Amino acid sequence: MKSHTEYLTFNLPDRMGFLNITPQVEEVLRRSGIREGLVLANAMHITASVFINDDEPGLHHDYARWLERLAPFDPSPTTYHHNRTGEDNADAHMKRQVMGREVVVAVTNGTLDFGPWEQIFYGEFDGRRPKRVLIKVIGE
Amino acid sequence: MKSHTEYLTFNLPDRMGFLNITPQVEEVLRRSGIREGLVLANAMHITASVFINDDEPGLHHDYARWLERLAPFDPSPTTYHHNRTGEDNADAHMKRQVMGREVVVAVTNGTLDFGPWEQIFYGEFDGRRPKRVLIKVIGE
Amino acid sequence: MKSHTEYLTFNLPDRMGFLNITPQVEEVLRRSGIREGLVLANAMHITASVFINDDEPGLHHDYARWLERLAPFDPSPTTYHHNRTGEDNADAHMKRQVMGREVVVAVTNGTLDFGPWEQIFYGEFDGRRPKRVLIKVIGE
Numbered sequence: 211m212k213s214h215t216e217y218l219t220f221n222l223p224d225r226m227g228f229l230n231i232t233p234q235v236e237e238v239l240r241r242s243g244i245r246e247g248l249v250l251a252n253a254m255h256i257t258a259s260v261f262i263n264d265d266e267p268g269l270h271h272d273y274a275r276w277l278e279r280l281a282p283f284d285p286s287p288t289t290y291h292h293n294r295t296g297e298d299n300a301d302a303h304m305k306r307q308v309m310g311r312e313v314v315v316a317v318t319n320g321t322l323d324f325g326p327w328e329q330i331f332y333g334e335f336d337g338r339r340p341k342r343v344l345i346k347v348i349g350e
Numbered sequence: 351m352k353s354h355t356e357y358l359t360f361n362l363p364d365r366m367g368f369l370n371i372t373p374q375v376e377e378v379l380r381r382s383g384i385r386e387g388l389v390l391a392n393a394m395h396i397t398a399s400v401f402i403n404d405d406e407p408g409l410h411h412d413y414a415r416w417l418e419r420l421a422p423f424d425p426s427p428t429t430y431h432h433n434r435t436g437e438d439n440a441d442a443h444m445k446r447q448v449m450g451r452e453v454v455v456a457v458t459n460g461t462l463d464f465g466p467w468e469q470i471f472y473g474e475f476d477g478r479r480p481k482r483v484l485i486k487v488i489g490e
Numbered sequence: 491m492k493s494h495t496e497y498l499t500f501n502l503p504d505r506m507g508f509l510n511i512t513p514q515v516e517e518v519l520r521r522s523g524i525r526e527g528l529v530l531a532n533a534m535h536i537t538a539s540v541f542i543n544d545d546e547p548g549l550h551h552d553y554a555r556w557l558e559r560l561a562p563f564d565p566s567p568t569t570y571h572h573n574r575t576g577e578d579n580a581d582a583h584m585k586r587q588v589m590g591r592e593v594v595v596a597v598t599n600g601t602l603d604f605g606p607w608e609q610i611f612y613g614e615f616d617g618r619r620p621k622r623v624l625i626k627v628i629g630e
Contacts, residue, residue, distance in 0.1 A: 211351040211491040211527070211629065211630050213526040213527060213629065213630070215596060215598050215603070246353040246488075247351070247353060247488060248388070248390060248486070248488060248528070250528060250594055250596055252594075252595075252596070253605075254604065254605025254606075254608065255605050255606075255607070256542070256543045256544050256605070256607050256608060261447065261451070262396070262451055263396045263443055263446075263447070264396050264432075264443060266432060266435060267431075268430070268431030268432040268433075268434055268435055268440075269430075269431070269432040269440060269443055271431045271432075272430045272431055272432050272440050272443075272444070273443075273444070273447075276421065276444055280420070280560070281556065290548070290549075290552045291547075291548030291549070291551045291552055292544075292546060292548040292549040292551075292552050293548075294548055295546060295548055300548075300549060300552050303543055303544060303549055303552075303553075304552070304553070304556055306543075307541065307543070307553075307588060307589055307590070308447060308448065308588065309447055310447070310450065310451075310590065311541070311542050311590075311593065312593065312594060313451065313452065314390055314392075314452060314454050314594050315392075316355060316390055316392070316484055316486040318355050318486070323355070323484060323486070324394065325393075325394025325395050325396070325482060325484075326394075326395075327395070327396050328394065328396060342605060344596055344603060344605075346528070346596040346598070346603070348488075348526075348527060348528060348628075348629065349351065349353065349488065350351050350353070351491040386493040386628075387491070387493060387628060388528070388530060388626070388628060401587065401591075402536070402591055403536045403583055403586075403587070404536050404572075404583060406572060406575060407571075408570070408571030408572040408573075408574055408575055408580075409570075409571070409572040409580060409583055411571045411572075412570045412571055412572050412580050412583075412584070413583075413584070413587075416561065416584055420560070448587060448588065449587055450587070450590065450591075453591065453592065454530055454532075454592060454594050455532075456495060456530055456532070456624055456626040458495050458626070463495070463624060463626070464534065465533075465534025465535050465536075465622060465624075466534075466535075467535070467536050468534065468536060488628075489491065489493065489628065490491050490493070
């Protein structure tokens with residue numbers, strides 16, 4: 211079994227945002243030389259996500275509005291106890307749980323084995339600073 | 351390390367529905383000949399899920415009602431921007447994020463290493479058309 | 491490829507609760523002798539979660555309140571059909587879907603390859619009884 215690990219860094223300009231990182235994951239896979247196996251891609255920060263969905267700006271607008279409704283931003287210490295620690299990002303920890311930490315993708319014949327619309331996104335819920343994503347490929 | 355990949359196709363008669371696919375995943379595992387390792391099962395479409403929970407019709411009724419409350423179907427272009435593209439399924443992209451894209455299951459001694467009630471489901475949120483699920487087994 | 495499997499048992503004193511199980515997962519990894527690969531950690535029960543987030547009591551308080559808002563406990567048979575079976579835990583099946591069943595973590599150089607704040611939690615939504623978590627390490 212071979213394995214290959216890389217770390218990508220993203221710095222999104224807004225508090226919440228979605229970035230298609232499929233090309234970067236494909237490059238890591240190519241560099242790994244692995245043809246059959248699995249890729250793990252996960253946010254290394256707990257207010258960010260890696261998820262798979264559609265690369266359509268209207269949908270991303272909808273995701274942002276929907277997540278804000280499910281877990282509203284509120285920096286006051288009364289709504290979220292986490293924000294009594296000096297943080298203001300309790301909502302971001304919830305948004306990240308809805309969207310997920312990680313994806314595991316099949317590698318078949320040297321490519322990401324995807325359906326027609328699957329793309330990998332970095333989801334940021336407390337941005338404006340650099341954060342890392344881990345990519346690990348295992349297989350043969 | 352060995353690997354084995356198969357694609358299953360499901361066509362659910364309703365817009366939303368849940369199908370127990372554990373027997374099909376077990377057959378793929380048997381055909382793989384792998385005794386120790388991991389199985390990845392993921393929806394290849396972005397308005398569908400693969401998840402693990404209970405095979406109880408009342409619970410599936412509850413899931414459907416709950417997901418409809420969290421992310422209501424609304425084909426109009428005013429509620430969801432995604433539905434300005436000619437699509438009507440923005441809600442399905444949200445329901446899928448709540449239920450998840452994929453599961454990773456341990457393979458131990460040639461079987462899915464499950465607790466007493468764990469069953470694998472295909473979750474459909476924009477059905478009435480064929481969609482694929484990828485099953486990949488890696489191990490020895 | 492090597493593999494190593496262990497089962498941990500947890501019995502939380504309350505209906506809902508969160509327990510940091512990172513030290514136990516690290517011990518399993520150490521016993522496996524695996525230096526490069528993946529760890530799967532999953533709840534074997536369908537009203538519990540394994541997830542990765544912050545070890546901060548205020549946040550856990552917020553998670554509990556937020557999940558109660560998204561999927562309220564209601565033992566009556568009228569709100570949730572699942573509770574017509576004699577169960578009272580339909581809400582717990584929903585809370586578990588939001589928080590997830592499993593995590594897959596990279597093993598690099600013999601350690602869990604984590605960002606600065608990542609910790610693994612057992613999330614319980616129908617507690618006061620023993621439940622199992624599966625840890626499987628694969629790699630070299």
